[in-house]
Amino acid sequence: MPDAQPLTQAFFARPVVTVAKELIGCKLLFAGCGGIIVETEAYDHEDPASHCYGGRTPRNASMFGPPGHAYVYRSYGIHWCLNFVCGRLPKHGEMASGVLIRAIEPTDGLELIEERRGTRDRRKLCSGPGRVCQALNITKVQDGQPLDQPPFSVLRRARRHDIVIGPRIGITRAAETPWRFGMAGSVFLSRPFA
DNA sequence: CGTAGGATTTTCT
């Protein structure tokens, strides 16, 4: 079997909903720690729930940069959350989009992940956007970094998976938009789908 | 099983 193929920036330079779906089953690694992506959410420039909806600010500047890079933001003043910057139309300039990485199934660097998370409960290690960043030690330092270069790598999925779809979590505006995607049957989701 | 409150940065009103 050949090694899993790293996804290049071209993979991310497409419509954000497409990328969010195709990321399910892909593998995210950061400095030797990571696992299979099992839950994502899409956010785009026409979306009242997105950080980029109101235009560029110091916090969301990375989302207005090139696709295939990280956007890391502080959530509720406490946690870090990781997004993959996705496609936008250059002619529109001030548009941006991103995929929030909500949960992964940890497979690599388990010992280090358990230490950072303070638990050995497999289902609580990386099941939630704040947990993912704590487990992989991703912080503001990674904001704007390219996803196709170390210490990041995102590997193409080994096979297709059934996808479940639902409304996004923790938002009030555009709360009905079904842009949350998950791997069917996974026990590593942040929350079950309806 | 459920609900409630606190921690604390960034943005907007």
Added chain:
DNA sequence: GAAAATCCTACGG
């Protein structure tokens, strides 16, 4: 001043 793309702990049924 309040809300936010969250998580943890405590306490009640």
